[in-house]
Amino acid sequence: MACFHCNEPIPPDCSLVARVGGVARPVCCIGCRAAAEWIEGLGLGDYYSLRSEPAVRGESDRPDFGAWDRPQLARLHVRRRGDGRAEAVVLVEGLRCAACAWLIEHALGRLPGVHEVGVNAPARRVRLLFDPERTRLSTLLEAMARLGYVPQPLDAEALDSLRQRETRDALKRLVVAGLGAMQAMMYAVALYAGAFDGIDPAVRDFFRWVGFVVATPVVLYSARPFFAGALREWRSRRLSMDTPVAIAIGLIYVASLVETLRGGHEIYFDSVTMFVFFLLTGRYVEMRARHRAGDVVDALARLQPTLAERRGADGYEQVGVHELEPGDVVRVAAGASVPADGVLVGPACRVDESLLSGESTPRRHAPGDALIAGSLVLDGPVEVRVQRVGAETVLSGIVQMVTRAATRKPRLARMADVRATHFVIRVLTLTVLTALGWTLVRPEQAFAAALAVLVVSCPCAFALAVPSALTRALAVLARRGVLVMDADALEALAGADCVVFDKTGTLSLPHVDPAAVEVLRGSRREALALAAALEQGNTHPLAAAVRAAAGDAPLPEAVDLAQVAGAGVEGSIDGRRLRLGRADFAGGDGGDALLLADADGPIARFPVGERPRPGTADLIARLQAEGMRVEILSGDAPARVAAMAATLGIRDWQAAATPADKLARVAALREGGARVVVVGDGINDAPVLAAADVAVALGSGTALAQAVSGLLLTGERLDGVLEARQLGRRMLAVLRQNLNWALGYNLSVVPLAAFGFVPPWLAALGMSASSVVVIMNSLRIDLPAAPAGEAGATREALA
Known part of the structure; x- marks a missing residue:
């Protein structure tokens, strides 16, 4: 006689039964009885008529998944999202067919705190979106194992196997x-x-x-x-x-x-x-x-190394990446991958980010620049100060979005x-x-x-x-630095006839001219070094402009850094508390310029200009040549928006637009029969991105903007919009x-x-x-x- 759950022979001395559909079904062990009765208790007994193969044996001595909840291990597999939810992707042994996927989705989807369960049966992957305040990852994995499916970490070894x-x-x-x-x-x-x-x-x-x-x-x-x-x-x-x-x-x-x-x-x-x-x-x-x-996606998952050289009191020691903490300094040799997101301590080096950004030319990074986990250091060794590890890295976020x-x-x-x-x-x-x-x-x-x-x-x-x-x-676009997070967006993009761009951070990049810096105390060199030190590790385009203005000069170490959204940054350098940002935040009068100040008052003013992203003018011309309408919707001042529109040859633009104004404009375009593509990067762009026919976010943008987008551009250029459109039409x-x-x-x-x-x-x-x-x-x-x-x-x- 065979077990009703796993179809394996029942031992002669076994008399265990599980009640399924009101009928006593013979099972081979306590684990299979528990799995069958739990499936029946959830009201999912139809699984047994839908499955194409017997379930995996429900072992009564399942492994302890409590280790997944330990902070050091959880940071490798659990990504915290901006809305307070957590996301994890695991490989699942025994996941064979659509019935298995149906069972996992319905069984786990009914557990408290679970918002979404996505199953990719051919790839044997399960994506879990849950509330960490209401349930733990180990609880979900234990439930999956109770069904007879063994979850495993999503790593290179498991993928290869x-x-x-x-x-x-x-x-x-x-x-x-x-x-x-x-x-x-x-x-x-x-x-x-x-x-x-x-x-x-x-x-x-x-x-x-x-x-x-x-x-x-x-x-x-x-x-x-x-x-x-x-x-x-x-x-x-x-x-x-x-x-x-x-x-x-x-x-x-x-x-x-x-x-x-x-x-x-x-x-x-x-x-x-x-x-x-x-x-x-x-x-x-x-x-x-x-x-x-x-x-391409699996290669991204393999980019992050498993070991790192961490600087300690007695020199460097080799540790697992999951042991790293924010603030640790690691050494990366020439030809090695960066183990975690962090800030380059020094010296300046070239970094290959082609698999992440689609850009084949290595980028030169100066001390204070942000480095992404998985990028390849060409000149070394260099030191990197860790900021984010494991599932919190940009690389892991990209992998999870593509898996979604x-x-x-x-x-x-x-x-x-x-x-x-x-x-x-x-x-x-x-x-x-x-x-x-x-x-x-x-x-x-x-x-x-x-x-x-x-x-x-x-x-x-x-x-x-x-x-x-x-x-x-999808594979071709991924190699070109365009990640498709919603396949329907590619079809919609192929038929779109209107593109709406945000300006600041999307069409334009801020620029700080070192010669235009107004020094009030000290020297220009010192002011630039202090400002760049405060902005180290910040991915905002304005922070990158400040660091670029400082050049390759050695930077002092800034500690206790705190970002104040929409205002600026503050931190301590050599015991001196400093602020850099808007005049009202820093404590002075700077107009539109960034103001650097300490307890004694203003130190320097940094006038901020802007310039188009590389290749943007050519992109706009090519889009217009294809008959597409191009507009700018920006919350910036009219003079700035008008100047950028004139530079790029865009006739239609709207300045000082609130998120509600942007939503109203996109709604009006769609009511007029247009199929609208919106390209943005900021938090205030998230509502209008969600309302568009096709939403395109920048890899350097905020997580919220990326979460509502169908396409993600991982490089510095906007050409991916046109490439995705042309490839979508070709598809x-x-x-x-x-x-x-x-x-x-x-x-x-x-x-x-x-x-x-x-x-x-x-x-x-x-x-x-x-x-x-x-x-x-x-x-x-x-x-x-x-x-x-x-x-x-x-x-x-x-x-």
Whole structure:
């Protein structure tokens, strides 16, 4: 007898039962009983009818997840968001299918303090968004383990292990199918030759039985994923590509066995093995393309090292990254990765941030500049003062935002799933009609013709059309420094016709001219050094301008730094309390200039100018050349906004705009029929970003602005907006080509198959070739963007 929960044999001396659906079900251990009864208690007993495979054994001696709540370990895996919630992403062993995802989402989603549970079953990842004041991460992980799914940290070793297992399993099935197809074809050639030249019945039967022996492991082992997928579809009451595939494989195999037993004429063991081999080849190509698409995100997860050299009283010691604390000073050798977000203590160096920003040219950083975890130091060794570790780093935030996008199915994919379901129904109906028609005319041809129709019209290419194109586009954009956090935004961006920019920090960057600094006490060099020391580690564009004005001069050490939002910064240098910011904050009269002051009064005034971001004027011109309307919505003074608009060639602008004014303007544009893209970076941009058709945030912007955005630009330039638009249009064009190919292929070959001109083995080859064509065509998205006229694909492609 097998366990109801995990399907493992029940020990002879075990009499444990679990009550599920009012029925006593035998289980093998206390852990499985607890898991089954807990699932039933949550009202999720439908899981047992939806699952495609037995659950993982519910061990009663589960590991203690309390270690995940320790501060040093939690900082590696738990990211605190600006709204007070916490976010964590874990790898999950035993996560196999949609039923597993359904169970985890519903079971954990009902726990107190849980706001969102996102499951990516193919990647074996679960994203948890919860309130740390109401529940602990260990509680959620314990609940997941109680269901039979073992959570693991999302690290490089786990990612590699998962990829290796998936690739190894796919290769084993493919090798078995390939060897079986070759052997079965060898025996089939002998049978075909014998049909013309004559063959002894005993030899003929021998070759048929050998073909059966060869085909059996191909059908029972290599084709197992198709049968499991079809069973899952039937239980969940929906149809997809696995259903016709499983039916075709089963019919060919069983019919050939029956013909072998009764000495009939039509034997298709060669066809079924070739069908499985060709189909697995297509799936293997799709898996490799999916792996390549995830390489960028997984590479980001691997960037952060596990060890660091921390400076102590007796020199440097090697410690784990999770042991670092804010304020620690670490040494980073040349060619090594920065272990945590921090501030460069010295000396000046070049840093490669290409995987984070998409910029291939190394950036030169001076002491006081912020460094991002995972960036590569080219000149070393250097010292870095730690500010943020683990899940709080910029790198971890990017990984989690991209993971969030992967757990949400885009509109294009949902529509394709619906179309695929309708397509399968039509295929099955046409197969039945073909069989009935041939039965009336020539019964001996009915089975072969029906099989050919079922195989040749399999919607594999149709099912791959959307995910292959979408996955490829996301990967290409990630390599170019544009991270897509909402796949629907890419489709919307391709059809947008209006772009609204914030000015300060988005279109323009502040600039401090050292020669224009007004020194009231001391020297200009000292004033610049003090101001830069106060701004060390601050990612605000104005802080970067102050540090740039100080140049490579050595900076004093500032302690007890405190940022005052919208006002400035204060801290202590050599026992002297200093303030830098607005005049009313620093305690003096500075007008629009930054004022540096101490307890004795003002020290220096720093007039602040601004200049466009590099390449912005060219971007605006290219957007306007494509027929897009470009506007500026800014809260800055009219004179500044007008000057920047004139510099960039933007005719429409609005100054002194409050968040409500910005919302009203975007609403008016949308009511007028415009599809609006909003690009911003500040806290006050978050409401208007959320109201836009497409929201684009800067990687250097605030976390709140990034949280409501569909696209994130990780580099310093705004060109990513245009690149994402062009690539989105290219993706839609390729998507339409994929759909047209899949539909055109079926319309052209199905009539031939229905009239008996396509044997089953040729139908298998054509179906697999069709899928490979779709995948290879999707890889072309990496090529230069097509002209606007060619990319006229719209949502009608899936309507």
